[in-house]
Amino acid sequence: xxxxxxxxxxxxxxxxxxxxxxxxxxxxxxxxxxxxxxxxxxxxxxxxxxxxxxxxxxxxxxxxxxxxxxxxxxxxxxxxxxxxxxxxxxxxxxxxxxxxxxxxxxxxxxxxxxxxxxxxxxxxxxxxxxxxxxxxxxxxxxxxxxxxxxxxxxxxxxxxxxxxxxxxxxxxxxxxxxxxxxxxxxxxxxxxxxxxxxxxxxxxxxxxxxxxxxxxxxxxxxxxxxxxxxxxxxxxxxxxxxxxxxxxxxxxxxxxxxxxxxxxxxxxxxxxxxxxxxxxxxxxxxxxxxxxxxxxxxxxxxxxxxxxxxxxxxxxxxxxxxxxxxxxxxxxxxxxxxxxxxxxxxxx
Amino acid sequence: xxxxxxxxxxxxxxxxxxxxxxxxxxxxxxxxxxxxxxxxxxxxxxxxxxxxxxxxxxxxxxxxxxxxxxxxxxxxxxxxxxxxxxxxxxxxxxxxxxxxxxxxxxxxxxxxxxxxxxxxxxxxxxxxxxxxxxxxxxxxxxxxxxxxxxxxxxxxxxxxxxxxxxx
Numbered sequence: 426x427x428x429x430x431x432x433x434x435x436x437x438x439x440x441x442x443x444x445x446x447x448x449x450x451x452x453x454x455x456x457x458x459x460x461x462x463x464x465x466x467x468x469x470x471x472x473x474x475x476x477x478x479x480x481x482x483x484x485x486x487x488x489x490x491x492x493x494x495x496x497x498x499x500x501x502x503x504x505x506x507x508x509x510x511x512x513x514x515x516x517x518x519x520x521x522x523x524x525x526x527x528x529x530x531x532x533x534x535x536x537x538x539x540x541x542x543x544x545x546x547x548x549x550x551x552x553x554x555x556x557x558x559x560x561x562x563x564x565x566x567x568x569x570x571x572x573x574x575x576x577x578x579x580x581x582x583x584x585x586x587x588x589x590x591x592x593x594x595x596x597x598x599x600x601x602x603x604x605x606x607x608x609x610x611x612x613x614x615x616x617x618x619x620x621x622x623x624x625x626x627x628x629x630x631x632x633x634x635x636x637x638x639x640x641x642x643x644x645x646x647x648x649x650x651x652x653x654x655x656x657x658x659x660x661x662x663x664x665x666x667x668x669x670x671x672x673x674x675x676x677x678x679x680x681x682x683x684x685x686x687x688x689x690x691x692x693x694x695x696x697x698x699x700x701x702x703x704x705x706x707x708x709x710x711x712x713x714x715x716x717x718x719x720x721x722x723x724x725x726x727x728x729x730x731x732x733x734x735x736x737x738x739x740x741x742x743x744x745x746x747x748x749x750x751x752x753x754x755x756x757x758x759x760x761x762x763x764x765x766x767x768x769x770x771x772x773x
Numbered sequence: 774x775x776x777x778x779x780x781x782x783x784x785x786x787x788x789x790x791x792x793x794x795x796x797x798x799x800x801x802x803x804x805x806x807x808x809x810x811x812x813x814x815x816x817x818x819x820x821x822x823x824x825x826x827x828x829x830x831x832x833x834x835x836x837x838x839x840x841x842x843x844x845x846x847x848x849x850x851x852x853x854x855x856x857x858x859x860x861x862x863x864x865x866x867x868x869x870x871x872x873x874x875x876x877x878x879x880x881x882x883x884x885x886x887x888x889x890x891x892x893x894x895x896x897x898x899x900x901x902x903x904x905x906x907x908x909x910x911x912x913x914x915x916x917x918x919x920x921x922x923x924x925x926x927x928x929x930x931x932x933x934x935x936x937x938x939x940x
Contacts, residue, residue, distance in 0.1 A: 557830040564838030571845050573802055614902055
């Protein structure tokens, strides 16, 4: 399954012009990759603007107002500004590592979109290991944080990188186990199968409505996902008011922008996964499937943004204790009980 | 191997071999660790070519996500390692080369002797992951559990070693 309408249309068009088989496939896939990349960039820019507006209104101010209607192209101007900025490269950096860290970070965020179903048949590839693939490729984010910390050759960046990596690695465990609970319900790792398993019965087939396991899995997932996306209350990696920054302290210009955009792409990723796993994916009445998917995803993103502007930040030791002493046992108990229910064949 | 996938296979094979050589020859230990990651990641690519997606995901998850990150953490936490260049060869380089040459010769000999490779003609099961899961929980239950206990033992051992003695 490959973004069926677009891919097949382009593939047939290329075939009709008489280009050979390997090239038509390669060009169609290249076009797909560029499409997904463009969509993600626009989404990330929009999310930055949205976040700033929400932050503004929560703090009784307007946020960006001067560029267009309610400042709608503020982030586009910001991106242009970042592109033009001087790329400051400290002399003692580890050249190759410093250069590749933001690239790895962005690619890791981007790779997850291979298996995210944006709508009916709107998926790049329906791998049968779908969700496991996402968990696997997002580990490259950790590598990029460590690379950035090391490549900067600066003790604060190094400490920041390790702090972020420790956080992401710790919260990956409860996140993966919460996802496993959903896999127990659905009986498949494929994102399309998981979404299809929640079809029908208005909204009561959604996995979040499988009490108590669905709701517990969702709460633990959304908590861990907040930490994975480095957002307040878990934004120790770059606590602006307290620590200045972490792994990205030496980065400027476009390289900084890549870390920054990757963060918002990750925000969209974790929300899209939440929608697919707990809120029925793209299924919904009347409207086209991709609109439903985007609506639900933006609802989850709004929730995460409200978290960010309402909760105070956790201290680093509280952060780790919360992951290992509370979330991990809870998610494991939830998984075992859900598996037991499923095995016993009880319906709920 | 299918002709259409062979260029991808050759690219992956070249990346694996070159990065593996980089792991054992570079002077900066952090670069070695990064090339190890590249090497292990490319092996996952080979698994994808063989239609073993689960194995590929597990490879990335375990080797890149856990083992490699652990190695990088160990490097970062080791004091005074940052600016040091490490020695990758010692006096026994020549002896080792001789040993490796013997091994390569033996392998080439074996491959030539065995002649044709055994290919299975049966198609892959559709539900690859399902089959693996069922087999792990039935036929291979004991090895699976033993591995889990081994990992748990390693975890407890690491905590016991890292814990400071209360004096």
